[in-house]
Amino acid sequence: MNYTNCKQCNAPLLADDMAIYMKLVNRGADEFLCIDCLAEFFNCTRKDLEKLIEYYRKTGQCGLFK
Numbered sequence: 001m002n003y004t005n006c007k008q009c010n011a012p013l014l015a016d017d018m019a020i021y022m023k024l025v026n027r028g029a030d031e032f033l034c035i036d037c038l039a040e041f042f043n044c045t046r047k048d049l050e051k052l053i054e055y056y057r058k059t060g061q062c063g064l065f066k
Helices: 015-024 035-042 046-059
Strands: none
Touching: 015 035, 015 046, 035 046
8 A cells, every 4th residue: 555645744655545536536546644634625424434444345336445
């Protein structure tokens, strides 16, 4: 996993942060927002995005979430 930081708040990113950003914003992204900044961007909660990540992981409908 490549180590990178959120382009807005500089927080360290995990694979899920990058995967949900690529799924919702730009599949070919090379800069990312952390889950908290992404939630702010979409005017939702962190928990909303975590539920979406869990959904994609459980259903296997997206190869970004392994």
